[in-house]
Amino acid sequence: KLFVAPVGSDEITREFTPLPGNKATDIYLVKNDTEAYYSKSFALADQSLSSAYMTSPDSLTVEAGKATTVDKIKGKLGLRNNSIDHIEAVDANTDGKAKKFIIHTKADIDILKDNQVGLGMNFKNVDIGPYVRSKAFDDKYAYDGDDLGCTYDSKKTQIKLWAPTAKEVELNLYDSVDNSAKPTNVIALTRGDRGVWTGIIKGDKKGWAYDFKLTFGNGKITQTDDPYSKAVTVNGVRSVIEDYNNIKPTDFNRMPSFSKPTDAIVYETSIRDFSSDPNSGIKDKGKFLGMIESGKTPTGQVTGLDYLKALGITHVQIMPSYDFASIDETKSLKNQYNWGYDPKNYDVPEGSYSSDPTNPTARIIEMKEMINGLHKAGIRVIMDVVYNHVYNPQEQAFELTVPGYYFRYDADNNTTSDSGCGNDIGSQRKMVRKYIVDSVVYWAKNYNLDGFRFDIMSLLDRETMNDVRAALDKIDPGIITYGEGWEVGNQKYTREEGTTQYTADKVPNVGFFSDDMRNSVKGNNDGSEPGLVIGNGNEKNFDKHAVLFTDSFLRGKWLHNDSWEPHNYATPSQMVNYAACHDGKTLYDYIKAAMPNESDENIARRVRLANSMIMLSQGISFFHSGQE
Template sequence: MKDALKNFSAVPEGPFSATGEIAGYPVRPGLFLLNGANVVPGGVSFTIHSVSAASCELCLFRRGEEEPFAVLPFPEHFRIGNTFSMIVFGLDIHEFEYAYRMDGPWDPARGLLFDPTKYLLDPYARAVTGQSVWGSSRHPGQAYHARVVEDVFDWGDFSDPHLRFQDMIIYETHVRGFTRHPSSGVSCPGTFEGLLEKLPYLLELGVNAVELMPVFEFDEVADGRTVDGKQLLNYWGYNTVCFFAPNTSYTAAVEYNREGTQLKKLIRTLNEHGIEVILDVVVNHTAEGDHRGPFFSFKGLDNNIYYMLTPDGSYYNFSGVGNTLNCNHPMVRQFILDCLRYWVVEYRVDGFRFDLASILGRDSDGSPLAEPPLLESLAFDPILGRVKLIAEAWDAGGLYQVGSFPSWNRWAEWNGKYRDDLRRFLKGDEGMAWAAVERICGSLDLYPPDKRQNASVNFLTCHDGFTLYDLYAYNQKHNEANGWNNTDGANDNNSWNCGAEGETDDPAVLSLRERMAKNAFTVLLCSRGTPMFLAGDEFGNTQMGNNNPYCQDNEISWMDWSRLESHQQLFCFVKELIAFRKAHPVVRGKTAPAGCGWPDVSLHNGVPWNKEIDGCTRQIGVLFAGRNQEDTQDDLVLLAINAHWEAHWQQLPELPAGMKWRLVLDTAQPDSFHPQRPFDGSGLQLEGRSAAVFTAEKV
């Protein structure tokens, strides 16, 4: 006891003086309005709540030990309403871990699962112990513990970029997979530090927003399996263990009681260089799963409140992984709001992408709500007032809300229809030309500008599905390594292998694949809306045909940086295309009217001013016109695409006097951004499966 009380002399007088003693520790009622564990002068305030619990115990552990060295029951007068709060004095925060035990009714039919023998992780924990070594196994039944975190990070004169949605170019990546491959050349592979080492690369590429796949603490070994001698892990991280704690296995060094420091450094440094950071958050389910899953937090607090339950106490499964958070219950809604506010205030993140966001709009019985309270709260919260809110507007229960997600003009959406329509058009499917025009012009059929501003996040690839290279290298998914007999992953990929399945030495096939990738990037970066692409697509990264590598912590998922050299031409093309988009605001969104009197958007399908699709079923021409505010010069950009396998002529509209057309890029040529073939300014023969971009300039 003497060692445990070595800081007893530090117990202060005054407002934080002890009023009693429990298990040899000076204590007093805690800070009821501050959830979690918070350092106060001389002690730590522990606060947790439960509606149905009869009693609560605080359990203290020495670092790395599984049995507590002290158990402190909360006295009844340390409880207000449904909240337990206690300040414990004399603790050395660097030497202990903590968890809770709750007692109460056990009635599974009513969803009540209180078990006083279970150690429960604090939902508001700022750090989770035992997670700092990637892939290290926790033995069955081992409890999660939490640590107290000291916030000592100095943000200095921090100021984030506050980019407009239409000016963003989002780069989606996995923290570990971005640099884990030996070819990455970084000193701290697979970590926040490793990602930061690649900052010069990100700046050269030109992206200005990085969307990080889950960085909340998750348990990568929870569903571990062995297939063909390889250990499979929950690599992606869509199984949250704790919503307030960063994933400590992504740090380059253990950060005892300083957890989050390296992530904060990463965010601050990226922001200082004009790159915003968006977190992919999973607030639709947890790693506790269904009745077969582990029991470590919400199940033992208020299982019937935090999870959607059927009338017989079973778990609704709109997430596809066992359970579904009851997001629109007032307590759960407040918890999610507290979580996101915390990440904005303490980590200064610039936005959130919400996994399976349609779940956030479901009622406790699973029915969709017209005006979900949670989504409204997030839309109007003052702390979240300037962060980006991006919804994956569907869920595993079949609710698909692309174009109809409740927004209050604050929510953007991953535009799944953009992906599907453009994939089909670009590979040459009949009858997709008009849908392609709609998507390129900003999907005004889905997001009328008077109702939905900046709502469309355009993408052709993301972590879930084929990489861009694989999109044009495989007709079918090849997920055998996942161990599910190739039954997992999407079947509707709208892909095309260009004549050979998988890897090939055929130069004609390889050339066509690169052209198809260039076409895809040209369309994506010349479309109105916010473009997003998967890290590595810019240099032909492959997953060997696996379109669902959620469990592959190996070369299937890791970015192979050696392909940057072998696909240097594609990388340079994407880099120049990003710079082109930044230089032409008329592509990104509506600007001041052009002086020539041309409309903001016009169609030139094959010939000037042709809005008809008949006869041009695989060929379109889209012209964006506006005025550059900096020099009052007209900014005219014409995107022409021929998705047919035969060549077609693209006639250009006649320009006002004093201007001429310039051919900016032609994907039919190897050096696409520096076209060598003659161009007389009146039109261009578009080769089969190619795209071209023209701008107008003064004579």
Template sequence: MTLKTLLLSFLTTCTAHSAVAQTLGGVEYSPKATTFHITTSPDVKKVNVLLSDTDSDNSTEQLTKQMKRVGAGKWKLTVKSDLKGKYYLFSVYNSAQPDNTPGIFAKAVGVNGKRGAIVDLRDTDPEGWADDVRPTLNNPCDLVIYEMHHRDFSVDLSSGLKHKGKYLALTEPKAIEHLQRLGVNAVHILPSFDYASVDESKSDVPQYNWGYDPLNYNVPEGSYSTDAATPTTRIREFKQMVQALHRAGIRVILDVVYNHTFDINGSNFQKTYPDYFYRKTAEGKYSDGSGCGNETASEKPLMREFMKESVEYWIKEYHIDGFRFDLMGVHDIETMNEIRAMVDQIDPSIYIYGEGWSAGSCAYPQEKLAMKANTKQLNGIGAFCDDMRDALRGPFSDDHKGGFLIGEPDQEESIKFGIVGAIAHPQIDMTKVNYSREAWTNEPSQMVAYVSCHDDMCLTDRLRATVPYITDDELIRLDLLAQTAVLTSQGVPFILSGEEMLRDKKSVHNSFRSPDSINRLDWNNLKRYPQVFDYYAGLIALRKAHPAFRMGKAEEVRKHLEFVDAPKGVVAFRLKDNAGGDAWRNIYVVLNSQKTPQNVKVAEGSYTKVVANGKVNAEGLGLISGTTLTVAPQSALIVHD
């Protein structure tokens, strides 16, 4: 049987998603029997299951059970006894010496993910889990996403949180209250699956990594739990976190990293089916579009099915509400669309977005990859807008080069492009936009607006790098101006955790393994800079209260959003004629990066200021009459009639 015939047979016979996951290498538990499944290379002659009572490599109580071949590359074993609490490994004879692996779809593991664990997943459900409800979302543009790392958020003494650096920190009243006061309605957690770079057995030793080094894709990371040695604890505590956020009206978005593994030889993919899951160049070398030493092959049927099954599993077992795809540009368009279609059958409100680029050249045609330029071919999937990001603060490639915020010329068009949600708009001159020569979204909901994220200098560090000797006063003015652009743009706004506290990372650009002293949030900043939090919270509340700022359709944006003539270094636009059905008839937004007051001509009328001079008040900050709006230096002005 050829590989092509084998894969066609596999896809034909696997009619249910759950069956695919089990066939790819999973465990079905019941008190009466446990069934093991795995799919290997058709060339494999033998596969055993190694059962043990402990998670130790030196276990003397190891029992070997031979699996039965049930098809080309398919293996199955049923053990008719209660194996709950046991550990297992698949021993795959890819060569004379077997590769031992928990399989590619382990759902529970021991410390550091070396062995699979046999658990009853219903034992991991917190009280009331069956009644957990996903917070309502009518349109992706209603989201305000808050990107956070578990340790960053809670590890510092100043947080006042008990479960520092743990899932359970996000169940504590202080954490929940902070997020609710800020107004965000979605938390994007950095990779929280079982990853390789932190030693879970050393819970008393400070260790840090962002987690973009996957080991077991379908098990929560143990270092964020209170007990990595007990396989059910990490699962239960992750669910408690989701449940607490849901009860607070906050959705949970999981950062997923299917584009590469921590390494090749040590990966469960390679141990299960050597070389199948990775792309190679024409010269036979492993391709490295991820910049991490390898790239996975999403276009291959088994990898595609694995990704679909994994996403579905996180939705159904952990009630996840959205997915951010790391280096989405490594994946093929067809796979991403199949994932979107599968998710739509479960809940169309689950938001999917990703990085519309790769970190290197991929061994697959670029026109078939989920790059930002191909977003129009992605059905309801979003991408980050680096056009607007870099126009605001400067290019990713040069930390010391600034953008609109510090008065760099000719950035206005790129900011306008972000403001409309990266759609085609008659007032946008695409020849002047940073990286795009044509609109790349079908609808504004496909654009994620942001000025900073984990993967770069945070906003305050970037401003300090581009404005030597900047004062705190100027820093805060420019910080607030940047986030005003983000939070008044059409599309989906996204902020990095701690920005509301005027966070810094001591100018470290790539802090993926920097210590807590670099990455942690200093909660004392809430007392030092209360005006920053108040502005962020006020602006988020303004956005949520007024649908003009979050129109979901491109035609609405083209009809109701028009740009107003403005001086250099100023971007001004009008949301007109009750945009989005807003109670305010006309809204003007003016962004002034200049160090002097600037004037913008508007239709004659009487206007109420709601944002001015670094303050937000939806009830009004004063009145302006006439045909001229004057905006203070390095600040935003928002008025309505």
């Protein structure tokens, strides 16, 4: 960077960065202005605002395009729908100049109005997002009722939506589940306490679709399905009114409470993959019902449910099977593939796994029939859930109902992406935490699920996970909960708030995938540090690296420099021991890549050795489909 000062002066210094390339960089200087401008027009332009956002009920922050003083800016600033009490500069220099200012208002800012702040004739909309994400907003608007969404009755149906920043909400009713249908009725919802909007629909409207039209103070209008949807039209476009609780098999009950997590043998598979092979002998290939069919290959190998039973597992972990966004449910799965880590509607089964995605009840009854069939075979069901991010925030009911609330933002008011998906859920906020707890409880109660595996659990705060565990304990203490506790992205957040294996003692009834066990048995995921089944020179020093029959990994692990890193696991049930899962290479492929000249017979022996280590270690035993 270069520094220039006007001739004869050492008081005002300008700083600028030359533009890329070899061409000269022109800069323009203005008397008594510390900025160096890259264009003449901007240097000569009147003062302007680059941003304006609400930070508390009676204050907002503005950023000016050019540095100035409070005295110079206060006469030019104006508010619509309010008036200024006083202004203070943020990080002013020795001349009292700053670019950022806090405006304190005489009255509280009405978030339902079109709030604007102007500098001269240059008016800018006030972004209420930072306030919406504040504790003050939560304290004022968080709702603790258990009746959000649709409550059906044959005589009347109640619809409730939490949308405190909306100034109008209309309910569109459709007597058809066709997504192209026009509204049959439009009902204006009534705003109540804490920004909850309510509508009562008279008569029996079972099978009708609905969505919302919301109007906000700044004039923005959105249309969305219900974030608390329990049934939806094809591709999850609209919500559907149904008697959700009574769509179930006649003999649908919970299994007896499971003994303890360390007795679990978990088998991970995908509903689509499990039965899709042309030789599976299963009719409903890639579907919920295909999971509970029994078939045979042309050579006599048993498949489907009989195969699962023969494995001797206690639990099957199904990869995401809620309604996800990347698969077009109107088309065959044959030429589409996605694991499902792209949430659309959290409380609705995925339509592509049902026999008829256009029938809102088919996916519900068939998923429950799958769970019921597995239960009757003595196999419990764990569901892979992805609450840490969504597929597309701009098309998600969360953002369309309460813009700026449900996601985490950085200091510049941009959504964070520690998940690597462009957005991270802000679980520490009251209504996000409530949503996650309500969702898990719904699946446990209405689908009789026996466990939950949380994707990138480290991005969910510990209070949320403890609340989830407490809520499940009231239903069945034998429900298993575990997830990915790696530290990702912002380590400050994950260490201080997130649910990680390094803070396991603060969530004592939640389990964690043990990458330490995985790395010692198989090796790290990229193959640069081989594990014991491949051979890494530690075979004779087995006790120190403590894979079998010891509690070393509960207490910590040896690092490569021979130092000891402590862990904080409270019990063995917090360790999910595994050598492979859906991420990365299968165990066979991993060993083959590391040992390309090894025979299949010897690879199979090494796989069996890895499986034995996992099965005989303290903790929960976890196996990836095909690993057997």
